Amino acid sequence: MLPLAGAAVLLNPTWRARAIRGGLELSDAASAVLFDPYRMAPVFPDRDVTPLERYPLNSYLTHDPDVDLDDWRLTVTGLVSKPGDYSLDAIRGLPRLRQNTRHICIEGWDVIGSYGGVRLADLLTLVGADAQAQFVEFGCADDYYESLDIRTARHPQSLLCDEMYGRPLTREHGAPLRLVLPTKLGYKQAKYLVSLRVTNVLGPKRGYWVDQGYSWYGGL
Amino acid sequence: MTRDHADHPAVVRLCHWVIALALAVLIPSGLEVFGAFPSFGDKIPQRDLFDPPSALRLGDWLGGALQWHFTFAWLLTMAIVAYIAYQAITRNGRQVLFVARDLRGVWPMVRHYFLFGPKPRVTETYNPLQKLAYSTALALVIVSIVTGFALYKPVQLSWLVTALGGFRLTRIWHFASMCGVLAFIPGHLVMVALHGWGNFASMWTGSIRKESGIRIPDS
Numbered sequence: 457m458l459p460l461a462g463a464a465v466l467l468n469p470t471w472r473a474r475a476i477r478g479g480l481e482l483s484d485a486a487s488a489v490l491f492d493p494y495r496m497a498p499v500f501p502d503r504d505v506t507p508l509e510r511y512p513l514n515s516y517l518t519h520d521p522d523v524d525l526d527d528w529r530l531t532v533t534g535l536v537s538k539p540g541d542y543s544l545d546a547i548r549g550l551p552r553l554r555q556n557t558r559h560i561c562i563e564g565w566d567v568i569g570s571y572g573g574v575r576l577a578d579l580l581t582l583v584g585a586d587a588q589a590q591f592v593e594f595g596c597a598d599d600y601y602e603s604l605d606i607r608t609a610r611h612p613q614s615l616l617c618d619e620m621y622g623r624p625l626t627r628e629h630g631a632p633l634r635l636v637l638p639t640k641l642g643y644k645q646a647k648y649l650v651s652l653r654v655t656n657v658l659g660p661k662r663g664y665w666v667d668q669g670y671s672w673y674g675g676l
Numbered sequence: 677m678t679r680d681h682a683d684h685p686a687v688v689r690l691c692h693w694v695i696a697l698a699l700a701v702l703i704p705s706g707l708e709v710f711g712a713f714p715s716f717g718d719k720i721p722q723r724d725l726f727d728p729p730s731a732l733r734l735g736d737w738l739g740g741a742l743q744w745h746f747t748f749a750w751l752l753t754m755a756i757v758a759y760i761a762y763q764a765i766t767r768n769g770r771q772v773l774f775v776a777r778d779l780r781g782v783w784p785m786v787r788h789y790f791l792f793g794p795k796p797r798v799t800e801t802y803n804p805l806q807k808l809a810y811s812t813a814l815a816l817v818i819v820s821i822v823t824g825f826a827l828y829k830p831v832q833l834s835w836l837v838t839a840l841g842g843f844r845l846t847r848i849w850h851f852a853s854m855c856g857v858l859a860f861i862p863g864h865l866v867m868v869a870l871h872g873w874g875n876f877a878s879m880w881t882g883s884i885r886k887e888s889g890i891r892i893p894d895s
Contacts, residue, residue, distance in 0.1 A: 463697060479747020483828075490832050497831045510720040558843070560830065563712040563738065565719035566843055639831050669739035671746070676831040 484673035491675055493607050497638030500556040506567040508621045513628050514561065514642065520627045521598035521648050528632050534593075534653040537584030544632055547616060550574035550582060554622075555613060557638035559645070560676060562665075571636045572619030577610040585654045593659065594635065595651035602635070602646040602663045608675065613638045616649070641674040683883040685768060691759035692879055695817070698752035699861075701744050702820075703854060704734035708741035716848050746828075753821055756814075771801045774811035778804040813860040820853035 465471045513519065529541035554572040580592070593603040608614060617636040618625050625631040630647025637645050643665045666672045684692070707728040714724045735741025763769025781804030787793030789805065796803070802810070826836045826846045840846045868876055 460693075462694070476743040476747045479750060480743045482750060483746040487829070490829060492832060495832060495834075498834055506718075510718065512719045558830075560843070561713070561719070562742070564709070564847060565713050565715075565722075567719060665739065669737075669743060671742070676829060 480671055484671055487671075487673045487675045488605065488607075491605075491607060491639070493611055497557050497613055497676070500558070500568050502556065502570070504568050505556050505570045505621075511567055511569060511620075511629075512561070512565070521596075523597045523627070523631060523648055523650075525632050528650075530633065530649060531595075531651040532583045532653075533651070534655045535586035535589045536654050539583070542579075542583070544618070546582075547574060547579060547633070548618065550578040553615070554619075555615070555636075555638070557613065557636070559636075559638075559642055561642040562670065562674075569636075570621045571615055571617045572622065573615040573617035573633075573636065575612060576614045576616050576635070577612065579616055579652075580609065580654070583652075583654075588656075589654045590656045591654075591658050593651075593653040593655060594646050594649055595653075596646050597648035597650050600646055600648070600664045601661055602644055602666075603658055603672070604637075604640075604644065605673070608637060608639055611637075611639055639676050641671075641676060643670060644674045684879055685762070685766070686882065687758065687762040688768070689879055689882060691755045691762070694751060694755040695759070698748040698755065699817075699857060701734065701748040702752060703858065704732055705741040705744035705748070706854060708733040708735045709738060709745060710851065712738040716844055716851075749821070749824055749828075752817070756817060756821060760814075772807055772810045774804070774807040778807050781805075782808055809860065809863065813857060813864075816853045816856040816860070820850060820857065823850040823853060 465475055528544055530547065531541050533539050552572065552574055554570065556568055556570050558566055559569050560566045576592075585592075590606050591603055592606065592609045593601070595601050604614075615636040617630075617634050618632055620626075620629055625634060630649075633649045634647040635645040635649065644663070661667060662672050663670070666674075711728050711733060713719070713722075714727060715722055716725070717723055733741070735744050760769075763772075781796065784793065784796040785803050785805035788795050822836070823840060823846050826833050826840055827843070827850055830837045830843050830846075837843055837846055840849055
């Protein structure tokens with residue numbers, strides 16, 4: 457009769473919500489265990505890259521939050537030895553790289569994009585992030601927000617991206633700076649970045665979609 | 677030799693109903709997930725295959741459906757692993773596992789069931805067609821679990837995605853395995869209905885009560 461008891465749990469809305477929330481959290485915990493920080497996401501030759509005009513735009517809140525590109529700064533706070541406002545030039549001074557990686561949307565579609573930028577890990581070093589810190593939170597010009605586990609943030613393919621397809625990031629793709637995370641689903645890869653906070657405690661705002669029910673980990 | 681249907685051990689009964697419950701959640705929540713991008717091709721241009729009817733969907737929206745889907749995917753995986761381990765260790769699974777020598781018995785059973793052919797002599801607990809159906813259904817559920825994990829972790833399990841022919845083909849395998857499981861269910865339910873209450877109850881209680889007087893067509 458155990459299965460009937462299980463089915464009964466699902467008939468109670470409160471228990472049901474708790475059960476499937478718990479299932480999602482179990483999945484996130486398993487994802488963190490399964491994540492191998494040394495495993496690289498597949499990279500692709502230029503001929504496999506989806507043409508830019510067929511690269512989908514999923515701006516959740518707006519296509520253009522009117523960022524003043526000339527006066528843009530990334531505000532860095534939290535567990536860092538050098539907090540402050542970092543200019544685009546300061547960030548661009550870090551070692552650059554380009555990679556063609558797959559972007560997978562939670563909806564099920566995928567594209568292969570060409571991305572250029574600097575490693576998020578290098579920026580964390582530049583700002584003197586606490587080596588023991590657990591999370592990085594991001595704020596965006598369009599009120600979108602996200603947060604990452606530190607191991608993904610320090611993954612060598614995790615980019616602060618300022619270029620797509622060899623050209624400066626356009627406004628609809630998140631100018632001047634966005635996240636590109638080949639080990640995460642698309643909704644984790646916030647656009648229009650304006651702030652970064654290193655922390656050991658995630659606030660109540662963990663992510664724009666996460667707070668509505670998507671997985672926080674969102675790892676591929 | 678006359679014999680009642682095999683007793684269903686407690687582990688098999690438990691796994692059967694957990695799997696049934698999990699599939700009852702995974703299929704409609706999967707259709708809701710599919711509805712978010714009902715295509716196996718490019719995003720641009722997007723060609724939708726079909727829009728799953730709302731009556732067959734579960735979860736209200738993509739995020740809700742994924743919560744259902746992940747939760748019950750774990751449950752299904754645990755039940756399938758427990759089922760296979762039990763059936764293998766106790767060797768109880770041999771009675772339903774379709775093997776090469778069952779092959780020649782399939783057509784006579786099909787002829788009997790669907791074409792009013794003579795009833796073949798069945799000396800085992802399950803006839804070759806039953807074995808084929810149960811083994812195929814199990815294989816399809818295993819495929820759905822493996823492809824599901826590949827879709828969930830296409831980077832950590834990138835070797836698996838490659839072996840399956842790529843991310844998009846993996847989505848197709850995942851969907852196709854669900855279609856196969858769906859095809860199994862109506863036939864299974866019809867056979868359960870034809871075999872009467874005692875047979876159905878045995879999947880809850882473990883054995884068919886002999887005094888119930890229910891005749892089991894295959895025994």
